[in-house]
Amino acid sequence: MTTRLTVPTDRPYDVVIGNGVHEQLRGLVGFGLGVLRVAIIHSPTMAKQAEVLREPLVSDALEVHLIEVPDGEQAKTSDVLAFCWKVLGETGFTRSDVIVGLGGGATTDLAGFVAATWLRGVRFVNVPTTVLGMVDAAVGGKTGVNTSEGKNLVGAFHEPVGVLCDLDVLQSLPPAELRSGLAEVAKCGFIADPTILDLIEAAPEAVTEASSPIVAELIAKGITVKARAVAGDLRETGEDGQIGREALNYGHTFGHAVERFEHYRIRHGEAVSIGMVFVAEVAHRAGRIDQDLLDRHRSILGTLGLPMTYRPGIWEALSATMRLDKKTRGDQLRFVVLDGLARPTILAGPDEQLILDAYRAISS
Ligand SMILES: NC(=O)c1ccc[n+]([C@@H]2O[C@H](COP(=O)([O-])OP(=O)(O)OC[C@H]3O[C@@H](n4cnc5c(N)ncnc54)[C@H](O)[C@@H]3O)[C@@H](O)[C@H]2O)c1
Ligand SMILES: [Zn+2]
Numbered sequence: 001m002t003t004r005l006t007v008p009t010d011r012p013y014d015v016v017i018g019n020g021v022h023e024q025l026r027g028l029v030g031f032g033l034g035v036l037r038v039a040i041i042h043s044p045t046m047a048k049q050a051e052v053l054r055e056p057l058v059s060d061a062l063e064v065h066l067i068e069v070p071d072g073e074q075a076k077t078s079d080v081l082a083f084c085w086k087v088l089g090e091t092g093f094t095r096s097d098v099i100v101g102l103g104g105g106a107t108t109d110l111a112g113f114v115a116a117t118w119l120r121g122v123r124f125v126n127v128p129t130t131v132l133g134m135v136d137a138a139v140g141g142k143t144g145v146n147t148s149e150g151k152n153l154v155g156a157f158h159e160p161v162g163v164l165c166d167l168d169v170l171q172s173l174p175p176a177e178l179r180s181g182l183a184e185v186a187k188c189g190f191i192a193d194p195t196i197l198d199l200i201e202a203a204p205e206a207v208t209e210a211s212s213p214i215v216a217e218l219i220a221k222g223i224t225v226k227a228r229a230v231a232g233d234l235r236e237t238g239e240d241g242q243i244g245r246e247a248l249n250y251g252h253t254f255g256h257a258v259e260r261f262e263h264y265r266i267r268h269g270e271a272v273s274i275g276m277v278f279v280a281e282v283a284h285r286a287g288r289i290d291q292d293l294l295d296r297h298r299s300i301l302g303t304l305g306l307p308m309t310y311r312p313g314i315w316e317a318l319s320a321t322m323r324l325d326k327k328t329r330g331d332q333l334r335f336v337v338l339d340g341l342a343r344p345t346i347l348a349g350p351d352e353q354l355i356l357d358a359y360r361a362i363s364s
Helices: 021-028 044-059 078-090 105-120 131-137 167-172 175-191 195-202 213-230 244-249 252-261 268-285 291-303 315-324 352-363
Strands: 003-007 013-018 037-042 063-068 098-103 123-128 142-147 150-157 162-166 334-338 344-348
Touching (some): 003 213, 013 213, 021 044, 021 123, 021 162, 044 063, 063 078, 098 105, 105 123, 105 131, 105 150, 123 131, 131 175, 131 213, 167 213, 175 195, 175 244, 175 268, 195 213, 244 334, 244 344, 252 268, 252 315, 268 291, 268 334, 315 352
Parallel strands (some): 037 063, 098 123, 123 162
Antiparallel strands (some): 142 150
């Protein structure tokens, strides 16, 4: 089964989810738009898949360049960016040509930024190969690289002309990467679409098997939540107190602090999982969610095999890092919390003792 979702931005584009959907790349390169060249920027893990994408394009008489970049986060550097620009320059890449990003979120962030910057912007097709890349990074138009001072400090908004989520590639994804991506899907369940949580509870075993149809359904639902938030109508799902795109930051304020403390040696979804349990503890203590919803966080994330506790005794460091978070306003901490299931809201300047107690609850 193939699912097609439209992201309703100023220039709407489709996200196609299913087995073998890479075959739709030909339809996305835009033959009517004068395309002559396609550059596929891919991670080493996707070298074979890059060949698979290349073949039909070559049969269509396109000039296809495979640009292999270092694995994962190592691709998001100015050196790799300059290398990609050099290849495009050498091949005479023009404004009617197309860049394809093939890999996890790190690879597609880089490829999207190459597309955003080459000749002030060329068409970009996103082919994410991790659950996190599909659910989180592929929709929304954020592209960029890191600097030695921090992650994603340089970037641009550049939306793709299409996103192809080929479920076949998930077969080779390491289980820990799969689970990390599912943390973002669970997040979408808590902030906007509780049917995601119902699905996980109904099939606790199948949810961590890449080939299961439930994983496909979860990915589609997660992308739908992100696409709505990005298009600015997450509000549709609730009445008052809805907060739009910022809701996607659920679990991320504490999660980012954990990532920084671990020097990014923890997976993003794992850090977000810990962050969601922390912020659920905060919301419970602030009288916003009941014990059942707090417990549901632990049971869902536990089913997904995600971490829910963190090191004790480092509150000062974490708290200082959270105050540096780019979403912080002034010195006041700001958390996305739930005011009940699927009712995200902002809690600004929470009581210090309350958040310390929440930290103790997840670290002892
Ligand atoms: N643009 C956005 O809105 C956005 C949102 C969230 C995250 N991100 C970015 O995404 C990145 C994290 O993405 P990620 O979790 O996909 O990490 P990643 O890109 O580093 O990929 C994780 C690992 O999985 C490997 N891999 C990828 N696909 C595979 C497959 N099908 N089979 C086997 N191995 C495979 C990669 O080679 C890598 O080693 C971060 O750089 C983050 O900043 C961007
Ligand atoms: Zn995230």
